[in-house]
Amino acid sequence: MFVQKLILRNFRNYDYLDLELDPKLNIIVGDNGAGKTNIVEAIQFLSLARSFRTQETTDLIKEKRQFATIEARVVESTTHKDIVAILTPTSKKISCNNKQIKRISELAELVNVIVFEPKDALMFSDSPLVRRNFLDVNLSKKSSIYLSKLMIYERLLKERNKILKLEKIDMVQLDVVTKRIIEVSEDIIRYRSLYISEINRVLSKIVSQIKGDEEKASIEYHPFVKCDEHFVENATRAYERALEGDIKRKITSVGIHREDYTMMLSGKDVSAFGSQGENRIAVIALKLAPYFLIEEKEKRPIVVLDDVMSELDNEHKNRLIAFVRKFEQVFITSTSTNVKNASIYEVDKNQKITRRNS
Numbered sequence: 297m298f299v300q301k302l303i304l305r306n307f308r309n310y311d312y313l314d315l316e317l318d319p320k321l322n323i324i325v326g327d328n329g330a331g332k333t334n335i336v337e338a339i340q341f342l343s344l345a346r347s348f349r350t351q352e353t354t355d356l357i358k359e360k361r362q363f364a365t366i367e368a369r370v371v372e373s374t375t376h377k378d379i380v381a382i383l384t385p386t387s388k389k390i391s392c393n394n395k396q397i398k399r400i401s402e403l404a405e406l407v408n409v410i411v412f413e414p415k416d417a418l419m420f421s422d423s424p425l426v427r428r429n430f431l432d433v434n435l436s437k438k439s440s441i442y443l444s445k446l447m448i449y450e451r452l453l454k455e456r457n458k459i460l461k462l463e464k465i466d467m468v469q470l471d472v473v474t475k476r477i478i479e480v481s482e483d484i485i486r487y488r489s490l491y492i493s494e495i496n497r498v499l500s501k502i503v504s505q506i507k508g509d510e511e512k513a514s515i516e517y518h519p520f521v522k523c524d525e526h527f528v529e530n531a532t533r534a535y536e537r538a539l540e541g542d543i544k545r546k547i548t549s550v551g552i553h554r555e556d557y558t559m560m561l562s563g564k565d566v567s568a569f570g571s572q573g574e575n576r577i578a579v580i581a582l583k584l585a586p587y588f589l590i591e592e593k594e595k596r597p598i599v600v601l602d603d604v605m606s607e608l609d610n611e612h613k614n615r616l617i618a619f620v621r622k623f624e625q626v627f628i629t630s631t632s633t634n635v636k637n638a639s640i641y642e643v644d645k646n647q648k649i650t651r652r653n654s
């Protein structure tokens with residue numbers, strides 16, 4: 297799929313912007329603060345009804361304006377969809393071909409966008425939450441069953457924590473909730489393990505192509521309890537062992553909400569041994585991996601790489617550009633460029649954008 301046309305009104309720094317986009321490689325160039333990320337943020341917003349940069353809808357609306365709109369024409373095979381998002385400080389409404397979208401899971405089907413954002417470069421030294429989010433967002437896009445299991449888990453976890461906070465804990469009730477948590481956790485771990493093994497099928501190839509040398513890369517997932525035929529017993533024991541501490545601290549200390557994974561490059565943990573550039577390449581490869589797990593070419597996501605080039609030397613920059621040409625539509629933002637055979641959009645401080653072919 298690709299975005300053919302994008303129209304923004306009152307979005308971030310833009311009063312009005314009307315862009316025809318390239319189905320392949322789009323490079324958005326401009327000085328710091330010119331408005332490059334704002335453009336890709338608008339495209340990404342359409343895939344999740346949420347920005348990768350902010351939780352607050354008001355941040356997306358131009359100062360002193362009452363609303364913002366994002367309009368996009370998304371082309372998939374021979375059909376196209378007109379997606380419109382209307383944002384006000386208190387609401388966000390999205391429609392496709394004039395039909396209101398009610399659930400975010402419907403949206404993921406319509407516009408699928410993969411994003412690398414600058415802070416992702418530190419993903420492996422960031423908190424486990426960031427790494428879990430990557431898994432949960434991608435798995436939820438792929439499977440609405442996973443999303444519903446995750447939502448059930450979150451509800452049960454809240455319930456368990458609420459019980460732990462009571463002055464007099466109802467142990468029977470706690471036991472019932474814990475049993476249900478264990479049941480849904482088994483499914484979640486199974487989904488996570490399977491998805492990570494799928495990622496591992498493609499990861500080494502991606503890293504090797506960006507690095508230019510054969511390199512073994514893999515994700516090591518650390519479930520809180522191994523998912524085998526003894527899962528229920530082992531998980532029950534894990535909750536029993538943690539019980540005293542959980543009661544004391546009034547919070548659930550074990551479970552899938554605390555899980556993590558590491559990335560290995562040539563058998564070494566990238567967060568501990570990798571250079572800055574290697575960390576960046578590792579994260580880029582991980583973020584791009586889901587692209588290759590979608591069989592149908594037409595369904596493959598739009599790729600947004602925001603400020604991906606910094607810290608990479610020229611050789612790696614060139615290899616990354618050569619690599620991303622394999623993808624369908626790609627957006628790269630940068631403060632400078634010498635990329636050939638791409639549509640270049642030069643953004644200046646006055647919201648003026650000039651397009652040229654390089």
Ligand SMILES: Nc1ncnc2c1ncn2[C@@H]1O[C@H](COP(=O)(O)OP(=O)(O)OP(=O)(O)O)[C@@H](O)[C@H]1O
Pocket residue numbers: 307308309310326327328329330331332333334335354355356357358359603629631
């Ligand atoms: N709601 C808003 N209303 C008005 N201006 C905004 C709003 N939100 C952000 N801006 C402005 O938009 C400008 C452009 O931001 P953007 O993040 O797109 O820059 P950029 O070109 O990606 O810069 P960099 O190279 O530093 O990443 C910033 O100067 C910012 O102050």
Ligand SMILES: [Mg+2]
Pocket residue numbers: 332333334602603629
């Ligand atoms: Mg930016």
